[in-house]
Amino acid sequence: MKEVLVLGGGISGLATAWNLHKAGIPFKLIEKQVSMGGVISSKIIDDTIIDFGPNSLRDRDGSIRKLAKEVGLKDEIIDISEAFKTRFIIRNRELQALKPSLSTLLTTDVISGKGKLRALAEPFIPKGIAEDESVGSFLERRIGKEAVEYLVDPVFSGIYAGDIYKISKKEILPTLAEKEQKFGSIVMGVLRSKKEKSDIKPMVLTFKKGIQQLTEAIVGKISDRVLNEEVISIRALEQGFEVETSNGIIQAERVISCLPAHSLSVVLDGFDTALSNTLESIDYVPMLSTQVIFNKKDVELPQSGFGFLIPRNENIRLLGAIWKSSIFPELSSDDKLHFTLMTGGAHDRDIINENIQQVEEEVLAEFSELMNITPKPAWMESKLWHQAIPQFHVGYQSVRKVLKRMQAENPGFYIGGNYRWGVSVPDCVGGAEVLVHSIKKEIAYF
Known part of the structure; x- marks a missing residue:
């Protein structure tokens, strides 16, 4: 009963387990898959590191570097190259370079002169409603439709x-939404807000053997506390909880769920119907990660860069491509170029019902046309994630209220995961640390 049960062995569950371990709180981690880490999946092909899930980690506050050091990976970190500062947007089926500077925005052909003038008029646009609205509606009102179509849409398609x-x-742009209400303009809000100084320099990173090296390192430290079992159901007791797994019954005073929302919905059926229905309603979109390796002699990059993103109104199925060999040259063989092609998402849900080999051929043809590549790749492999990324739709605060209510009514039951903490790996690592810190204070109080 004294052990905390952590349900789910994705990055959220692993980070939670690791923080419990550091805090000296006994625990068991229950995960049905022998290979843990959720959508974090890496492999090595011909001296090239392949990531089918996240391809890089944006460590703003140092939490990933701290975790890496704790699990023995300090010397395995690879910093992203300067190439990541150049990104490309497709317009009229051609690559247009963008860099994070005002001069680039003024000179780029991604949006027209009229579109630029509309975007630059943002400080003079009256502020809108304080209530929630979509990212598209919000930014279209602030910077205009063309800038949203060719800048905002591809970026958010790439992230979410x-x-x-x-x-x-x-949910997605809380700071910008607040600045509009406080200053009447997001540009003026950014200019007038004082930047918080930090001794920690943000970093975009990976590891020498891919992102999975991080999850494997955590598992290696806590393997004696892992149960490879499937969670069947959860029931509240007079004190604590009873968790039924594929191997039996476990009782605990505290349970932390880091299961995906749709999985937790099933195991809570009958425990809390309202919560179960709310969890079931959370939308996840599919993603197809296609990894392609070309012989370097067959490809001529226009210049080094992060890769390219494609606005949906270009009528191209491919969402975008990451030029892994440019941003992390250490992870590719000297005579090869490695690319990650992204397909699926909210606008392409039927991908889960299609023949993956045919989809591969379609997006490879699009990629090859955009990159002016004629030869076939030396290697290609795809992985389809049926429920890859949770969607924080307008009104998501109502979901958060239900989750908060359930925890208040069932002391000792905690809900974590990417649909609670955020979709990125750093979001989940940070959320786990905050949760375990609060549990540690609870235990010390009692």
């Missing part, structure tokens, strides 16, 4: 694989 006219501004 979502529909910008459904995802919530308060």
Whole structure:
């Protein structure tokens, strides 16, 4: 009963387990898959490191570097190259370079002169509603339709694989939404807000053997606390909880769920019907990760860069491509170039019902045309994630209220995961640390 049960062995569950371990709190981690880490999946092909899930980690506050050091990976970290500062947007089936500077925005052909003038007029646009609205509606009102179509839409398709006219501004862009209400303009808000100084320099990184090296290192430290079992159901007791697994019954005073929302919905059926229905309603979109390796002599990059993103109105199925050999040259063989092609998302849900080999051929043809590549790749492999990324739709605060209510009514039961903490690996690592810190204070109090 004294052990905390952690359900789910994705990065959220692993980070939670690791923080419990550091805090000296006894625990068991229950995960049905022998290979843990959720959508984090890496492999090595011909001296090239392949990542089928996240391809890089944006470590703003140092939490990933701290975790890496704790699990013995300090010397395995690879910093992203300067190439990541150059990104490309497809317009009229051609690559247009963008860099993070005002001069680039003024000179780029991604949006027209009229579109630029509309975007630059943002400080003079009256502020809109304080209530929640979609990211698309919010930014279209602030910077104009063309800038949203060719700048905002491809970026959010790349991060969330979502529909910008459904995802919530308060969830995705809370700071910008607040600045509009406080200053009447997001540009003026950014200019007038004081930047918080930090001794920690943000870093975009990976590991020498891919992102999975991080999850494997955590598992290696806590393997004696892992149960490879499937969670069947959860029942509340007079004190604590009873968790039924594929191997039996376990009782615990505290349970932390890091299961995907749809999985937790099933195991809570009958325990809390309202919560179960709410969890079931959370939308996840599919993603197809296609990894392609070309012989270097067959490909001529226009210049080094992070890769390219494609606005949906270009009528190209491919969402975008990451030029892994440019941003992490250490991970590729000297005579090869490695690319990650992204397909699926909110606008392409039927991908889960299609023949993956045919989809591969379709997106490879699109990629080859855009990159002016004629030869076939030396190697290609895809992985389809049926429920890859949770979508924070307009009104998602109502979901958060239900989760908060359930925890208040069932002391000792905690809900974590990417649909609670955020979709990125750093979001989940940070959320796990905060949760375990609060549990540690609870235990010390009692």
